[in-house]
Amino acid sequence: MTNSYAGLLAGGVLLGLSIAAPIGPVNVAMIQRGLREGFAGAFLLGVGSTVADLIYILLAYAGTDPLSHLAWARILLFTAGALVMSWLGYGAIRAALADPVNPVEAGGVAAPAARSAFVSGFLITIVNPMTIAFWLGILSASLAARSRAPVAIEMLYIGSLVVGCLLWIAALSVALHFGRRVAGGGFLRTVSMTAGLALFGFGTHFALKAIREVM
Numbered sequence: 001m002t003n004s005y006a007g008l009l010a011g012g013v014l015l016g017l018s019i020a021a022p023i024g025p026v027n028v029a030m031i032q033r034g035l036r037e038g039f040a041g042a043f044l045l046g047v048g049s050t051v052a053d054l055i056y057i058l059l060a061y062a063g064t065d066p067l068s069h070l071a072w073a074r075i076l077l078f079t080a081g082a083l084v085m086s087w088l089g090y091g092a093i094r095a096a097l098a099d100p101v102n103p104v105e106a107g108g109v110a111a112p113a114a115r116s117a118f119v120s121g122f123l124i125t126i127v128n129p130m131t132i133a134f135w136l137g138i139l140s141a142s143l144a145a146r147s148r149a150p151v152a153i154e155m156l157y158i159g160s161l162v163v164g165c166l167l168w169i170a171a172l173s174v175a176l177h178f179g180r181r182v183a184g185g186g187f188l189r190t191v192s193m194t195a196g197l198a199l200f201g202f203g204t205h206f207a208l209k210a211i212r213e214v215m
Helices: 003-020 025-037 039-061 071-097 111-126 129-145 151-182 185-214
Strands: none
Touching (some): 025 071, 025 111, 071 129, 071 185
């Protein structure tokens, strides 16, 4: 493998990290899940988000035009984003008002909770207009601006993007898993409430954008 290909793959890992690391709906939901359920809850939510990212990456490679350029698509996406974020925010606030999980005694995540975490992460990302704008906009432009490498290298590049996302997800999940061992019930309740309000904030932001598109 030439140095240029090695640099391409390293850049893919860094790009994946740079996309996954900033605080947004996914990281907020991971923090809420991780402090209540440990590594598995946070990690599976992150994996669900990464699967949605991968779908948009593949669409960008297929040359799909950004949906964000279409008015009706923006309205649909902003509305879906508002509904999903608000529903998840409601769930986090409801968890905060319920009896908090004991962070030390809680065991592994049950299968229904695991599925819920994965689906939540997938939905947060698949309906997030900002995610769509990035992968179908910025990534598509980046692909158009450079010469395509052999197919095998391009597949490795896609893998490097996913690896970058998963590295951040794994690191944050581990930190949350061990962090919850020193967290009391009151702290967990505060985190759940804060995460719920933040998700509601994202939902409100998307709802206002949908209203502006209609008007």
